[in-house]
Amino acid sequence: MRCLGEHFCKLLIMLSIVEEKYIQFEPKAGGGNLLRMFSTSTLYNKPYLIEAIKKPGATWAAQLVEFTIPKPNMLSIHSILQKIFIKGLSFENHPQWFFFLMFRMTRSCGYFIPYFYGKGFNSHYVKGKKCLLKIKPVSTNHYASKLQLCHSRSSVSFSLARTVHAHMISSGFKARGHILNRLIDIYCKSSKLILARKLFDEIPHQDVVARTTLVATYCASGDLKTAREIACKCILDGFTYTGVISACANAGLFQIGKQVHAYLLRTEANPTLDYSLSVNNALITFYSKCGKIDEARDIFNQMQVRDLVSWNAILSAYVSGGRIEEAQSHFRNMRDRNLLTWNVMISGLAQNGFGEEGLKLFNKMKLEGLEPCDYAFAGAITSCSVLGSLDNGRQLHAQLVRFGFEASLSAGNALITMYARCGVVEAADCLFNTMPSVDSVSWNAMIAALGQHGRGAQAVELYERMLKEGILPDRITFLTILSACSHAGLVEDGRRYFDSMHKLYGIAPGEDHYARVIDLLCRAGRFSEALDVIESMPFKPGAPIWEALLAGCRIHGNMDLGIQAAERLFEMIPQHDGTYVLLSNMYAALGKWDDAAKIRKLMRDRGIKKEPGCSWIEVENKVHVFFVDDTMHPEVQAVYNYLQEMVLKMRKLGYVPDTKFVLHDLESHQKEYALTTHSEKLAVVFGLMKLPRGATIRVFKNLRICGDCHNAFKFMSKVAGREIVVRDGKRFHHFRNGECSCSDYW
DNA sequence: TTAGGGTTAG
Known part of the structure; x- marks a missing residue:
């Protein structure tokens, strides 16, 4: 028990500080045997624990701690806590249990105190206790x-x-x-x-250290006058300049950061300023975060001395600027790499849509004998989100647990998104609710997940819960909740949240927020309100606004306004294929084939190619891709045959192919055939053929789902008795027993 | 004891 005694002593000291109170504490003997008995066990969720919970005091605490050895982590202890509460037990009469847990967690994981503070534990167990020990x-x-x-x-x-x-x-x-x-x-x-x-x-x-801290903080808060006042009262060192530049980078203060840079260039000859390496490193990141990748590269190229930080900083700059080729070439040229280098590259690939490459790099990293940290896992998991690869994502989740990172916030948040983007929103929800700690990113991820799956009411509920728990929404929260409202037709909620952005939370809506409100209103057919919002904007409407308007016009067949929006878009982003396609689709849907053909011709004349539609599905850990009118896939003929049989069965239930979604003026039987070549139909049918009976079909498409396919999948889900989930460029559709989760509002 | 390179949400 000596070891336990030491623990308790340390605990007491710590708790005296945590609680600012005098605490009664009576360690009880008797834990030793059990401690030895379970010393090799890590099976904290076995029935032994349930028995153990019935025993009082230190014995129980000893077991509890021992159960978490050799890899104590947040999740394991969190699950013990859950068990305790499920059984209706509390720490009220046994504060030492709580002390022990908290000490163990703090020592092992380093961040449990903030965790406990947020959960009201402190008042739960100490109130009403006598105070015997004076600290x-x-x-x-x-x-x-x-x-x-x-x-x-x-x-x-x-x-x-x-x-x-x-x-x-x-x-x-x-x-x-x-x-x-x-x-x-x-x-x-x-x-x-x-x-x-x-x-x-x-x-x-007041020394330079304290001054540096304050100068950087005042700078980040925009109070330059005070920052200057504090700075000028002592000789500044490299820490101060790097601190200030970094503060400017994080606060997006481009002009001020540039002034500091200019000042440093003027005083470069000063021999006392011998800190160019770290300052230059900070400058690379500063320019990178302000979106000036070329400037960042110039600094890197001009540096006389570079270290690994410099190489990683510029790698990160390339990645954040979406310059993947440069990043890859830089990565290859690096003689030294550390864990961070790999993390930047893996997540950079994933963020830029190169999911497969991200996963490959993650595996290569492991093959080279490097043990991935949770950030590397987060990058690899994001790669799975991009690909929609649930099998790989699940495997990574299992690996993550084996590596002891299940309590990691970044990996956990990536997992929420992975499950949601792979179509299993329930798994995302379960993860969110069992994560030992969550942050605003987790809330945003979960709200976004519900929104993308058409569960607008639940998204609103979660958002309200977030507010009740005292978490402040940020600009991304508003993007996600506005999207969620838009997809579910919750116009009044969406408008209310949009209004609250500035009024209640002091966040000025950006163009992306306005675009979402326009989307919300136009989807609901409220065009005059949408135009009023555009009028009220403090800046000139850009492409995202007109795109939202055009998309709404397509849904409601509002040709006049649609043409106006499209014309603006032709001026602003003439190379963007989506505008031509949308407008042409609108004409085609109204049977105005000449106008549709004109738009198609305009597109050809301008050398713009439509992004080909493609869909993919994962079967036995392999991704199968189908294109429109596919002839490449080895089993495509069998797929067409199966689809024909399926259409016959669907017709018996009332399915009528909706040929208004065929964009060329063809004979009616040709139009019907054209519909059967859509990539999403081929992928779904392939899933029906290959996946085990009862398994959910999960298909991904690069563009928006076609209206006839949407209707067909409703019938297909009924005929096959299967759930079909389709992720398109914007959102998810869950087809079950003849209905879609979106209730045809999309 | 202060600073410079990473992650997750849209």
């Missing part, structure tokens, strides 16, 4: 290490830092130097600038 002031090292606990890779615990600070004051401890600097840093990172400034002003000898 004395502790050493500088102790406070330093406690403040270190406030920092984790992804979060800063303001509440813990504040408590440590309070403890210092109440115990009479005189904090100096780096302890204060750390506190200031944490306050700044927690956006408590006033508190940080107050502390800074109380320091008798």
Whole structure:
């Protein structure tokens, strides 16, 4: 029990700080045997645990901890907590259980304190307890290490830092130097600038470290006057400049960052400024984040000395600018690479739509003997989202658990999107609800997932829940919730959220937000309102606005307005194939074949090619691609035969091919045949032929699904008794028993 | 004790 005793001592010290209270604590003996008994077990979810829960005190805590060895992680402990609550047990009478857990988690995973703080645990178990132990002031090292606990890779615990600070004051401890600097840093990172400034002003000898922290924070908040005031009172070093440049990069302050750069160039001859490497590295990232990739490259090329940070920074710049070829060539030319290099490249490929390449690189990384971290997993999982490869995604999820990263936020968030984009929104929902901790990215991902699957009401519900839990929506939250409302026809909700953006949350709507509102209104046929919104915009409408308007006009056959929108688009983005196709489709749908042909001719004259429609489906871990009128796939003839039989059965149930979706003026039997060559039909039929009985058919299409295919899949789902899920360029359709989840609103 | 290279959401 010696080891346990030590744990408890450490715990006590820590808790004294966490709670600012005196805590009654009575360690109980008897855990030793059980500790040994389970020392090799990691099966925390076996019935032993249920038995163990019935036992009191330290015995139980000892088991609990031991069960999580050798790889304690957030998920395993979280699931224990869930079991405890399911059984109606609480920590009320056994605070030591909670202490032990918290200590173990904090030590093993580094970020459990913020987790517990958010969940109201602290008030749950201490209230009403007698206070027996008085906590004395502790050493500088102790406070330093406690403040270190406030920092984790992804979060800063303001509440813990504040408590440590309070403890210092109440115990009479005189904090100096780096302890204060750390506190200031944490306050700044927690956006408590006033508190940080107050502390800074109380320091008798303000050093360059504290100044650097504050200058960078004031700069990021846009308060340049104060930043300058603080900066000019001491000799600045490289840390200050890199800090300021980085702050400008993160806050998007391009002009100011450029001024700092110009200033540094003027003072380059100054021999005291010997920090060009890190400053240049910061500058690469600054220009990259401001979208100036060429400038970033120039800095990299002109650098006399470069290190791995420089190489990674410029690689990241290429990737973020979508310059994948340059990134790949740069990656190949790198003599040294670290884990980060691989992560940047893998996720960069995935983000730019190169899912297959991303997965290949992830596997290559492993073959080269590098152990992937959770960021690498996140990149690989994103690759699966791009491909719609559920099999690969599931395998990666399993690997992730084996590697002990199941508590990772970035990988977890990537998984939510992967499951949703692979058509299994239930799995995404389940993951979201069982993740040990979530952040705003997770909420946004889940709201987006529900929206894409046509579950607008649920998306709205989740958004409201997010607000109730005190999470502030950001500009991406609004993009996702507006899309969700738009796809589900929730016009009033969408309008209300759009209005609240600026009024309640101070976020100025961007063009992308306006485009979504226009989409929302036009889909519902409310064109005059949409035009009013366009009038009220503080900037000139760009292509996304006219595209949304045109798409709405197509749905409602509003030819006049559609032509106006298309004309604007022809001026703005003449090379974009979508405008020509949409307008031509509108004419064709109205039977105006001459006009449709004119648009097609215009397209040809301008040398614009329509992106060919293609659909794909994963069968036994292999992706099968079908094009329109496919002749390439080895089994395509069997597919056509199967489809013909299927159409006969569908006709008996009332299916009538809707030839208005054929865009060329053909004889009616030719039109009907043309419909049967659509890539999405071929892929779905291939799935029906190849996948086991009862398995859901999941098909992906690069463009929007065709209206006749949409109707046909409703009948097909009934005839075959199967669920068919189709992901098109915008959203998902779930066909089940003759109906689609979108209720034909798309 | 401060700074410079990464991730996930649209």
